[in-house]
Amino acid sequence: MSPIFRELRLERAACGSAGKRDTAPQGRRSTSCATDMSRERTRLQRLRRGADPMEISLEQAVEIHARALTHRLLGEAPSNARERATDFQKTGDSEGCVVWLRVAECAERLLREKAPAAPALDR
Incomplete structure (x- = not known):
């Protein structure tokens, strides 16, 4: 069987x-x-x-949320994530607050990577 x-x-x-x-x-x-x-x-x-349910780590989830926010909100993504972190902190959810602060940091990093490098000045 x-x-x-x-x-x-x-x-x-x-x-x-x-x-x-x-x-x-x-x-x-x-x-x-x-x-x-x-x-x-x-x-x-x-x-x-072979279609096992997808399992992702917390780091991957943070990256996914940061990418989605930067795609949708561009430069406002980090501040939006910080606002969410503040909301979680107000409700007493410190773990949620920490996660959204990590999303904000990741969004800032993604925006820095996307930003064109400043041209070097020739002297």
Whole structure:
């Protein structure tokens, strides 16, 4: 038996529908169990195809947000990120504040990298 079907069989057993007829009206499974089974089946199919859910690090997320902000707001991106950091600080979320300050720093770095180098003056 393939690992995929073995997992589905175990999942069915967890829902209480392994080896017995469902008692829901009109031959339907209970919605919570059917929904769980459907989600699990979809997850297993994705794993079989190699489409594992994307996992990114915090640093990658900071970079993605900074790039999106600089693309959308250009020079206003760092100040916008700092405003968000202040909002998080006001609500007591210090971790969110630190992350948005990192986004602001990354946005500043991206803007510096994009800025054309000042021409050297010939003397």
